[in-house]
Amino acid sequence: MAMFRSSSRFVVRPSLQLFVFLGKSQSRSFSISTRLKQHNLKMEVEITAPNGKTWSQPLGLFINNEFVKSSNESKIASINPTTEEEICSVYAATSDDVDKAVSAARKAFKDPSWKGLSGSDRGNLMRKLADLVEQNAELLATIETLDNGKPYSVALTENVPEVINVFKYYAGYADKNFGQVIDVGPAKFAYTLKEPLGVCGQIIPWNYPLDMAAWKLGPALCCGNTVVLKLAEQTPLSMLYVAKLIKEAGFPPGVVNIINGYGREAGAALVQHPQVDKVAFTGSTATGKEIMKMASATMKNITLETGGKSPLIVFEDADLDLAATWSHIGIMSNQGQICTATSRILVHEKVYDEFTEKFKETIQNISVVGDPFEESTFQGPQVTKTQYERVLGYIKAGKEEGATIFMGGEAAPHKGKGFFIAPTVFTDVKPTMKIYREEIFGPCVAIVSFKNEEEAIELANDTTYGLGSALFTKDLTRAHRVAREIEAGMVWINSSNDSDYRIPFGGIKQSGIGRELGEAGLAAYCNVKAIHVNMAA
C-alpha cells in the first residue's frame, strides 16, 4: 500500500489521481484529465504536453538499470510552474534506497563489464548516449519546459545541445586521459596512472536539470567511475527520461543510478554513505557548507559549485549598446535562476543615466514574460512557489530598504496563474542592502554607480562570493588589468554568462571548490597514482 505525505512545498496526492495533460500542438490552452494510463506496474505514466508531445514518463528510482519504487513508496509531486498543477508524482528515495543505489554502483565499479572496458569503449558508450539524447531532443526539451518552466526554445537550442556536447567532449577524453612518465634519472623509473575514484555521489539543482547532470556524469564516466546521481526534487522528470536512454545506450547495470528525493533525506544519506568516494554538488552555499561538514566524517573528495552575486562593470568608455545587451542576458536569462547571474551592475557615473535607459529599453524589447511553450516567450515562471515567494520577498526588502524600483517589482501572472515575476531593476542601491549582498536567484538586478576604476574593483570584490564577473570597456589594457583584480573564478570581457563546455567553470571564496567542464573538470574525477620502480633492484 502506498504511503503519501505532504510537505510545505508539495502536496503529494495518491497515484490514482496522477494527472495527464491533454493538449493540441498549436493551441496554448489545454485541459487536464484525471484519466491515468499506467504501465509497467505503475512505474510510468503517459503525459501529453501543451505542444502535443506524448511520452511515457518513468516515475521510479533508476537503480541497476531498472526503475523501482522507493522502499516506503513515498512520492514527490512535480508541479508545472506555469499552471501550478501537478504533472505527476515521482518516487522519493529513502536512505535505504540510497544504500541500494550505492551498492549497485559499488558492484558495477568492480565488475569487468565496466572495469574491463578500455577508454575507447567507454567513449563509445558515451557517444551512443549523446546520439540518443539528440534523437530525443524535442521530447527532452518538452519535459524540461513542463517541469522547470524554462522556455521551450531555450531548452531545445541551448540545454539539450549542451548535454550532447558535454557527453561527446568527455567521450573524446576517455581514451586520452593518461598519466605521465617522469624522468628522475637512470636508477629509477617513475610513472603516474590516472585512476577512477570509485562511486561518485552527485547532487544537482533544479535550475538546469539536464545540463547539471551532464556536467557531472560526463567527466565521471569518462574516467571510469560509477555514479549515484540525486536529482533536484523539484525537477526530476527530464533526467529520469534520460535514464531510459542510458540503459538503451548499453551502460552496464549499476554504472549510472539516478534517484529522486529530498535533500535532507536522500541527499544527506548519499553524502554520508561510507561507500561513496566522492561528492559533487551544485546548489546553494548554505547546503554546500552542510555537505562539507557531512563529507568530513569520511574525508570524501568533494567539488562544490554554489552561489554567486556576480558583478558586471560598465566603464565610461564601454559600448553601451553591447553592455545593455549582455547585461540583459546576464541577469534575465533562465528567469534569473543562474548561479553566475550578473546580478550587480556597477556603472561609471558619467554613463549611468544613458546605460540605465538603454538597459530598460533592452528588457522591454526582449523580456517577453509568458507561457514557456510560446515561441515569443523569453521568460517563463520561476521554478516553484517557494522560489517565487523568495524572489518577491527580496523585492519587498529592496523597497523597504529604500532602493528605487526602476522597472518591474511585482508578480506577473499569466492568465491569472503561475509563478511569474516581472523583470525587476533596482536603482539607488546601497552596498549594504540585502538586494546587493544576497543571491536572489530571480529576474532582479541592482544597479550602483562608481567614480573610478579603483572603486569599481572594490565594489565588485565586496562580496563573500566569487563566481562570475563581467566588465565592459574598449580599453584592452584596462580590461586585462581589471580581470586580474576581480576575485572570481570566471571573468567575461565584453560579454556575460558566456559558458562553454571546453572552458573550466567554478568559483572561489564561498562560490565553491574545484572546477567543472574543460580538461580541468577531469581532475575532479580521478586519482593520480605515482608508481616508483627501483631500476637498480
Ligand SMILES: NC(=O)c1ccc[n+]([C@@H]2O[C@H](COP(=O)([O-])OP(=O)(O)OC[C@H]3O[C@@H](n4cnc5c(N)ncnc54)[C@H](O)[C@@H]3O)[C@@H](O)[C@H]2O)c1
Ligand atoms: N548554484 C546554483 O546553481 C544554485 C542552484 C539552485 C539553487 N541555488 C540557490 O539556492 C537557493 C535555494 O534553492 P534550493 O533550496 O533548491 O537549493 P539547495 O542547495 O537546497 O538544493 C540543491 C540540491 O541539493 C540537495 N540538498 C538540499 N539539502 C541537502 C542536504 N542537506 N544534503 C544533501 N543534499 C541536499 C537538494 O535536494 C537539491 O538536489 C536558491 O534560491 C539559490 O539562491 C543555487
